[in-house]
Amino acid sequence: MADREHRYHVTVEWTGNKGQGTESYKAYDREFNVLAEAKTAIAGSSDPAFLGNASRWNPEEMLLASASACHKLWYLHLCAEAGISVESYLDKAEGTMMEARQGRFTQILLRPQITLRAGDDIELAKALHHKAHEQCFIANSLNFPIVCEPQIKHA
Incomplete structure (x- = not known):
């Protein structure tokens, strides 16, 4: 069988700017959305150990x-x-x-x-x-x- 190449595309959009950007480590949230065409978005964040939101996927x-x-x-x-x-x-x-x-x-x-x-x-x-x-x-x-x-x- 010949090698076949598959490409996958996602968009990761950071949504955690609380108005100050990344001015300091605690100035921003870690929330993001993972998006792909025609799919439900995945709500993500960092692990709570790294100041993330435990209700979102890390x-x-x-x-x-x-x-x-x-x-x-x-x-x-x-x-x-x-x-x-x-x-x-x-x-x-x-x-x-x-x-x-x-x-x-x-x-x-x-x-x-x-x-x-x-x-x-x-x-x-x-x-x-x-x-x-x-x-x-x-x-x-x-x-x-x-x-x-x-x-x-x-x-």
Whole structure:
């Protein structure tokens, strides 16, 4: 298969100018909106630890959500191809970020709780997580480990 290039476009608009711009560290709010054509805006801010608004998504949460969602989408695709019927999928993912001179994520832990159709192959369903990780565009773009600890049961 030939390489295909995909381009994605978003607009990030800072909305936190309280009238003084960035005159000082505490003079402005961290609020922003993430916009993309024909999509609902995502209300963002920084993490509350960095004077952000806890009611808005922060970039760290968006990164974690992207990794979890990408893994899930690949996993569902691979299960469908393998004849495994996933009836529910809930991931309570956790990301670890170390704040040092240069803050960085050190790990993402995916904890999907999956229910399969009665009689489907649980061992194959577990094995497909490894393949989903290998295929995940987001995981392939990150420079830290993503660990997956699935819990799979029958309906």
